Amino acid sequence: MDNQQLHTFPNHQDLVDLQKRIPQLDVPSMEIIFILLKTVGELSNAFHTYLSDYGLSQGKMKILLQLYKDSGKGLLPSELAICSGVTRGTITGLIDGLEKDGYVERIHHKNDRRMVMVKITSLGAELTEKVLPKHFLDVKKLIDHISVPEQESLMNILRKLLAEIPTMHS
Amino acid sequence: MDNQQLHTFPNHQDLVDLQKRIPQLDVPSMEIIFILLKTVGELSNAFHTYLSDYGLSQGKMKILLQLYKDSGKGLLPSELAICSGVTRGTITGLIDGLEKDGYVERIHHKNDRRMVMVKITSLGAELTEKVLPKHFLDVKKLIDHISVPEQESLMNILRKLLAEIPTMHS
């Protein structure tokens, strides 16, 4: 009754079984993909948990980070979208939330009335300086669990994979 | 005017600059985290693009995969939730979508009227066998761009990181 061998699917044996019915499945490569997805999923959950205590999401934090970095000048929503790797529609929503909370402000562009400059407020900079230090320390603590050669190896491998993803489905 | 040095934020120089204002930032560890997030994000986009041609999402595909694997027997929504790593509420929604399209069916449990058995239909099995082979080949093609020692190294490193994530924020 207490059938408690439930686990995150699929484990090694699941893949071996499935390979018998779908021979195109290569067990080692799928195991790598699944642990990659799992690791980043858990990482993302951890970040979300930390940031949500301050009413932030990863998307909002990334925008604050960009605006904090080039303090004063301000950025266009379309620039934020490109740098963040999300659509302009998504940026609109995130800016809405950050503006509502007083962390950023929209300023009409002087020459081109279609454009809007987004700037971080002092409250936003304050929040950034409150949130990031611990976040950075936590990340360092995590990465320090692997050796420096492993860190370099990981960077190189991920760079290769990232470069090849666009060719994957062709 | 053609200020086209826009890139995915943050690059190496951005981090070096930011480190001067927030000294807790360790540049190498943050670079690893960002490329990890970026790689899995792109991977996820690629999977989404492929699956959406068949009206599927990654969540739905994972459920079909589990039900396909233990063909016939059927699984409870709560079991699917544990194996998939999402909440029961999320499973309800995914099952709703899959059932609407005729890929799975809900069957009342004979003894415990609170429970529902979810089974894959022949149409669902057919779809699974249409979608997965190419997906598996694509994944293998991607992973083959790194050497076997690199593959083993990647697995080991990710296993270590995954194990340490729960301790990160303590």
Added chain:
DNA sequence: GGAATATAATTTAGATCCATACTATATGGT
């Protein structure tokens, strides 16, 4: 100068996900 086109931001509809609350059913202690 005026029409076609391009661009910036936003709006809308829809999907995925979560946390929380809810309904129905089962179980255990007395």
Added chain:
DNA sequence: ACCATATAGTATGGATCTAAATTATATTCC
């Protein structure tokens, strides 16, 4: 048998994200 508690699945409301349509403004090409 009864009542408190636990459990299974679902509903609700909210956040994030996308793709596609919309609005407003610039630019370009006769």
